[in-house]
Amino acid sequence: MTSQARDVLDIAVGVLVDAQGRVLIAQRRPDTPGAGYWEFPGGKREAGETLLDCLARELAEEIGVTDLRGEPLIRFAHDRGPRPVRLHVWRLHAWTGEPGGREGQSVRWVARDALDEIELLPATDVILAALALPRHYLITPRLTGADRDAWFAALDEALRRGTRLLRLRDPDLSATRYARLAAAVIARAHRHGALVLLDRDADMVNALGADGLHWSAARIAAARGRPVARELWFAASAHDASELDAAIAAGADFATVSPVAVTTTHRQAEPLGWPGFENQREDRALPVYALGGLEIADEGDALAHNAQGIAAIRGLWPGAADA
Template sequence: MGAAGAAPDRGRQGRPGRPARHRRAGLFTPGTLHRLLRRPVLRGRRTRLQGAEGRARRIGRGAVRERADLRDLEPAAPDARIHGREPRGPAPARRRDPSGRARRGEDLAVRALRPVGLVLSVSPGRVPGHRRALAGQLRLRARRDRRGARRRAALRARTRFALRPGRLAVRPGLGRPARPLGARRWRGHAAEVSGARAPIDVAVGVLVRADGAVLFGQRLAGKPYAGWWEFPGGKLEAGETVTQALARELHEELGIAIDGSSRWVVREHVYPHAHVRLHFHRIESWRHEVRPREGQALRWLRPDAIDAAPLLPAAIQVVGWLRLAPLHAISSASELGGARFLDALDARLAAGLRMLQLREPGMPEQRFDALFRAVRDRCERHGARLMVNSVHPASYWLAAGGVHLRAVDLMRCESRPPLRWVGASCHDEAELAHACAIGADYALLGPVLPTASHPGAEGIGWQRFEQIAAPASIPVYALGGLGPADATRARRAGAHGVAFKRAIEIDHE
């Protein structure tokens, strides 16, 4: 038996007032634990907490019937300061960390034998990795006595911690309800607005010059977001249609008379001062010269060189869609043959084709791999965007930087694939709504007209296409039985452009 005095604990720090008789000589050296004590077992008295506080505290051994070898003083949890609204920062370099908590060490005595400070370091609805073994031990069995229910109720009242199944105390969220697992806010879109006021309808004009440049205006002083850049337009007045409001606003702001506009996308956005529903229309023809009638600054910018800053938040994603090509070509190498297809592709890329979907479902894997590499090299050389259909392995999506989802794959997606560009094939309102919900960049909708690949099948027609595409919050291409000559008709129906499989074959023939 050693001399009386302060006994060193496992952290190798002296503990004044600890009787020497509690030390067990010969079993293990100071600072270590016998292997039999390294058991993740907590013997406790039902659900009594050891105190819900973020500072070091003294814990009675009677509550958990611990051996006297273990230390009485429980240090604060590593992230307790966060819940106390204290700044989190690195510990001073001069201080030691005997327990290993700050660096998530493997100190079994702390991690396995001291599961007492759990609730305060558990974030809302979650258990951190370094607390999982500890949390598992707190799923204690209730003793069947008449005081159990009353004690649990008193525990909740005192600590305000909810008891989940298994009687695990979990810290609730602060001031807001928890979202379901997997729920996702759509970037730039007001998908979740509870109790918000009704949106204000705004007509927005995207003026496109013959050279492809788009008009931006700077907001005047005295308005919210003064000095920020936006597309011209304004609020709808009572009884106005979007087209009527757009014609009035553009005459008042720019002094022009528009000959017509085509619906493009409808977006909602919540600003601190307003919830707006933005009806974007494209305008390619107008009378009179554009001039700033209200004294605002104006700039014509090409879609690939938009440097106006800052842009209104609701306009940022729309600017990206301006770079989508009006023609979406779909490959046909299986029908043409690999060499003939690549020759035709070279001609189309040289003529200005800037978007291609590689879709060859029946092609052998080795042959498709060679085709993909050849097509990708050509697209990169000409600055064209390459999308790989989801019928092919995901490794090709990643290599191309974009995927076009088949309708069946689209409906299986709960969130947007983590790629720069994502498209989807749709045939009805439900599929198009899901493409919008996951945040796809565009959709193909059809077939509009009968196609050679589906003989005897009728298309949905232009009227039905316009009806389905009208509320879409992403650009929609018209697909099925179409060609370049149908581009104007497609835009009148609200399409961004046309997509067709024979786009590569036309010039080659």
């Protein structure tokens, strides 16, 4: 469902994350829609109220916390519940007060890896995906034709700088050579706690212990459902709204949309610009990275236009921007 759906209820949601990385969830009261399900606290916006004011009021009323500090996480719409809603979600890292159930509801702190065992409201999976994903998604440049030692040195430097999610992309390599390269990249990345997505097939992902799969828009269009297990990441490339819809239908956890700006590799492609990116992305229920001609300095613009963050090759590969 997109932002063009009628009668969508705007709801502000706060994801409180404590020093141990746990999140606060609250149980819906018996007299409310979705009774018994667990959710992140929040509530609907009242007439004339800004969304931040709504978030502050709802969290003060529901769990007794004030002076919220955090940043926007994701905005998306869905109709999986009793009526269509648009969720405006913030990740909160600091607040004043001890959270508690001020309206008679149960609340609890839960480790993120324990949430699979809890009955959560529909579409909470979208919030959890956005919460788990970093702001930067590195797409590796081709090793083919490059200096191998310099390529691996740049990869190691990217991991030391904090890269935690990357896609290994080199379409010129045979399956055998790609698998050999992937094994080396996965070993390096996992030592730093980073995730590696491959762009070949599920069998290779499983055989090598990779963290997921990233497919092109063409492969997504031909997909007959999600190709990897739910515990692995599945990402999709997209260039417009219809390809994003295809990614959602295929069960993707997140997507990239490009090109936002002019790129050195696809100069003939008409860039979307930030308004164009947001227009294509709309309020679709999945995290979306902005891709194409971007660098770390563009992260603020990306977040302001409802992106998960930025994806890039040159913009995130050490030394590439100055090459």
